[in-house]
Amino acid sequence: MIKINKLYLFLIVIALVAPSLVYPVFLMKLLCFALFACAFNLLLGFVGLLSFGHAVFLGTGGYITGYLMLHTGLTPELGILAGTLGAGLLGAVYGKLAVKREGIYFAMVTLALAQLAFFFYLQAPFTGGEDGLQGVPRGALFGLIDLNDNFAMYYFVLAIFIFGFWLVQRTVHSPFGQILKAIRENEPRAVSLGYNVNDYKWVAFIISSALAGLAGSTKTLVFQLASLTDVHWHMSGEVVLMTLLGGMGTIFGPLVGAGVVISIQNMLSGGELGNYIHIIMGLIFIVCVLAFRSGIVGEFQKLVKKNFG
Amino acid sequence: MSADYVLETRNLVKEFKGFTAVDDVNLQVERGTIHALIGPNGAGKTTVFNLLTKFLTPSRGTILYNGEDITYMKSAAIARKGIVRSFQISAVFPHLSVLENVRIALQRKEGNSFHFWKSEKVLQKLDARALELLDEVGLKGYANTVTVDLPYGRKRALEIATTLALDPEMLLLDEPTQGMGHEDVSVVADLIKKVSANRTILMVEHNLHVVAQLADKITVLQRGAILTEGDYATVSQDPRVREAYMGVEADDEVANAIAAETAAANAAKKEDVA
Numbered sequence: 001m002i003k004i005n006k007l008y009l010f011l012i013v014i015a016l017v018a019p020s021l022v023y024p025v026f027l028m029k030l031l032c033f034a035l036f037a038c039a040f041n042l043l044l045g046f047v048g049l050l051s052f053g054h055a056v057f058l059g060t061g062g063y064i065t066g067y068l069m070l071h072t073g074l075t076p077e078l079g080i081l082a083g084t085l086g087a088g089l090l091g092a093v094y095g096k097l098a099v100k101r102e103g104i105y106f107a108m109v110t111l112a113l114a115q116l117a118f119f120f121y122l123q124a125p126f127t128g129g130e131d132g133l134q135g136v137p138r139g140a141l142f143g144l145i146d147l148n149d150n151f152a153m154y155y156f157v158l159a160i161f162i163f164g165f166w167l168v169q170r171t172v173h174s175p176f177g178q179i180l181k182a183i184r185e186n187e188p189r190a191v192s193l194g195y196n197v198n199d200y201k202w203v204a205f206i207i208s209s210a211l212a213g214l215a216g217s218t219k220t221l222v223f224q225l226a227s228l229t230d231v232h233w234h235m236s237g238e239v240v241l242m243t244l245l246g247g248m249g250t251i252f253g254p255l256v257g258a259g260v261v262i263s264i265q266n267m268l269s270g271g272e273l274g275n276y277i278h279i280i281m282g283l284i285f286i287v288c289v290l291a292f293r294s295g296i297v298g299e300f301q302k303l304v305k306k307n308f309g
Numbered sequence: 310m311s312a313d314y315v316l317e318t319r320n321l322v323k324e325f326k327g328f329t330a331v332d333d334v335n336l337q338v339e340r341g342t343i344h345a346l347i348g349p350n351g352a353g354k355t356t357v358f359n360l361l362t363k364f365l366t367p368s369r370g371t372i373l374y375n376g377e378d379i380t381y382m383k384s385a386a387i388a389r390k391g392i393v394r395s396f397q398i399s400a401v402f403p404h405l406s407v408l409e410n411v412r413i414a415l416q417r418k419e420g421n422s423f424h425f426w427k428s429e430k431v432l433q434k435l436d437a438r439a440l441e442l443l444d445e446v447g448l449k450g451y452a453n454t455v456t457v458d459l460p461y462g463r464k465r466a467l468e469i470a471t472t473l474a475l476d477p478e479m480l481l482l483d484e485p486t487q488g489m490g491h492e493d494v495s496v497v498a499d500l501i502k503k504v505s506a507n508r509t510i511l512m513v514e515h516n517l518h519v520v521a522q523l524a525d526k527i528t529v530l531q532r533g534a535i536l537t538e539g540d541y542a543t544v545s546q547d548p549r550v551r552e553a554y555m556g557v558e559a560d561d562e563v564a565n566a567i568a569a570e571t572a573a574a575n576a577a578k579k580e581d582v583a
Contacts, residue, residue: 175416175432176425182413185402192362192400193414193475194388195422203423 015158024150025222030262031161032219037242037254038168039211044240045249046172047204048184051098052107052236053114054212059121059231061087061213066133066226067126076139076147080160080217087213088206090117095205099198111233118231132227136220153222160218164211169251171207180204241281245288247295256296314373315340315479315509316361316392321370323356323533330356332533334370338479343501343510345520348530349553354513357530358483361511362394363387374479389417391478395485401464401471403457407448410456410467411439414474439474446470446500462493469500480504482512486519498522521545529553 018027036058043049065083068074074082098109121127128134138147147153171177182190183197190197220226229235238261246257261281268277292299316338323331331353338344346354359365361372363384372380379387388394402410415435416422424431443449446466451459456467465485472480485501486494498519501510505523514520520527520541527544529536531553537544544550 170428171425173429174425174427175419175421175429176423178409178413178416178429178432179422181405182402185404186400188364188396189400189402190413191364191384192388192394192396193471194385194393194417196383196385200423203425207425 012162019151019154024154026262026266028150028154028157028222029219030259031157032215032222033239033242033262034255034258035161035164035218036212036215037239037246037258038165039208039215040239041243041248041250041254042168042171042211043204043208044243045253046177046184047180047201049099049201049205050107050240051110051205051208052240053094053110053112053233054209054239055231055233055235056094056114056117057087057091057209057212058216058219058235058239059226059228060090060117061216062220062226062230063121063127063133064213065217066136066220069136069139069221070133074139075143076141076156076221079139080214080221083217083220084210084214087216088210091206091209091213092202095202095209099201099205111236114231114233114236118228118233121231122228127226127228130228132225132229133220134225136224136226138221138224147221157218157222160214164214165255167207167211171204176200176203238281241285241288243295245284245295247298247301250295250297250301253295253297260296313339315375316511317373318357318361319371319373321357321360321372322368323353323360323365324368330533331360331367334530334533334535336528336535338509338511339526340509341507342525343505343512343523345524345527346511346513346530347515347517347520347527348536351532352530352553353533354530355483356533358394358481358513362392362481388475388477391475392481393472393475393477393479394481394483395468395472396483400468401456401459403455405456406452407443407454407456407459407467408436408439408452411442411471411474412436414471415439417475442470442474443467445473445503447496460493462489462496465489465493465497466500469497469504473504477508479509479511482510482514484513484515486514486516494519517545 036054040051040054043051061083064086065079068082069076069079094110094113097113098106101109122129138153140146141152141156145152147156172180179190179195179200182195183200187197216230219230242257242261243254244257245260246255247253264280264284265277268274268280273280288295294302314337316336318334318336321331321334321336322329334357336357346357348354356365360367363382367380370380371378374387374390374392379390382390402413405413412432412435415438416432419435421427421431440449440452443452446469448463448466448470451463456464459467482501486497489497494516501512501523524541526538527541528538529544529550536549536553537547
């Protein structure tokens with residue numbers, strides 16, 4: 001326990017000094033995706049539900065925040081709150097429909113619902129279609145702190161990320177989380193003990209989609225842009241890749257996975273290999289599935305357990 | 310005298326696309342007894358079980374629990390009413406600790422199972438009761454073991470402890486000794502005997518030795534219908550039961566085996582008295 005606390009302290013110190021060493025916008029992008037992956041991991045790693053349409057919540061959060069910031073002059077914290085609630089609401093509707101199905105059917109239902117939303121956003125006038133919402137103002141936090149300064153924005157994003165990360169951890173280690181684990185481990189048994197498992201899955205789905213929305217809202221402010229990329233099914237696939245690569249069902253897996261994927265994309269996108277980015281990511285995915293299934297953090301934990309446990 | 314029956318089925322039928330798995334079954338389980346459901350493979354025992362616990366919905370007929378119609382209730386609701394089932398394969402939560410397994414059952418009545426904002430430390434107050442239950446089934450020393458590492462017989466014991474945590478009025482056990490070694494069988498049989506106090510138990514069981522030792526009443530199923538009912542002596546003497554179990558050519562060897570089971574059971578009962 002003390003060891004974990006020290007690790008957290010260490011990570012927070014690194015996070016605090018990082019923007020002086022690394023380009024802050026890159027760090028913010030990383031944190032947004034890490035939060036997205038953490039939200040996704042709550043469902044996949046701790047309830048055993050593979051949602052293949054999670055991008056829709058990322059994108060919905062982004063569009064709502066983007067639209068409100070552009071047209072109403074809300075302060076950024078309220079804009080983000082609205083995006084989060086909106087994504088959570090959509091999650092409540094989609095989740096209610098999806099949790100009735102299991103396994104591959106659950107994945108298919110979530111994918112279908114997400115595609116439905118994708119084409120809606122493509123046609124709807126308020127999303128800007130192919131152009132997306134551009135030039136979203138970052139505004140001033142609580143009307144006081146100007147977020148156009150990348151450092152101020154970075155610390156705001158860091159605070160949001162820590163909140164989201166904490167909420168996922170709290171959920172996992174709560175009385176509710178115990179039931180989620182029980183469902184993941186043996187669903188019929190959980191039913192026979194008197195738990196309405198679909199209700200528990202549903203609540204987990206809502207929390208996960210709201211946090212994905214939080215990640216999307218924050219990302220929109222960072223890049224001052226909400227676009228179709230975020231609702232595209234590629235994005236749903238990417239978060240699966242991040243979570244599996246990092247290690248699903250682990251605390252730091254999604255963080256590490258997001259870090260690796262975003263870093264590789266950043267490195268490749270500028271250079272000659274930019275055109276091969278999808279092929280390279282695909283290869284990484286194949287290697288991950290074939291060689292180290294429990295992901296980077298999962299394999300690392302196994303190694304530690306084997307040698308020092 | 311329907312008040313004496315905890316669980317009753319009336320003309321229960323389950324059809325699967327033209328195949329009748331359960332055919333007009335009228336089952337009456339008397340309060341405070343151990344009732345065994347036996348029959349050859351494919352007789353519909355597990356289907357009856359799944360109907361009673363609502364993992365399947367009956368095609369026709371009614372199921373009454375304490376006189377109340379529960380035919381169309383959901384599984385989880387039935388469990389909350391006091392009917393808790395076990396499964397053919399050991400039903401535990403393998404990657405949680407033994408203590409956590411029991412605690413998950415205790416947690417339901419706490420009403421905090423949706424509280425995702427609280428720390429799981431609030432569950433620690435259930436630990437004492439969970440340890441008590443583990444002690445009852447001889448697993449106290451394993452409280453912090455990850456369940457997957459337990460030997461098979463102990464998993465069964467854990468499953469029973471978890472079930473008892475709900476303090477059910479009625480237990481439905483689906484082949485509690487299936488796949489066990491001889492020693493584990495007698496441990497689990499003793500355990501069932503022990504937990505049957507103040508409870509009603511309906512069990513599906515293949516091991517006739519266990520049935521002879523435990524059951525107050527036996528219902529024999531064949532091809533989805535009730536063949537006969539009664540105590541072990543009556544049922545085991547019934548030529549139709551012998552035929553159902555052994556085929557037409559029930560030879561002496563099998564008859565002797567049954568006689569041996571009866572003798573052993575009687576001996577066991579005498580031991581109990583002593």
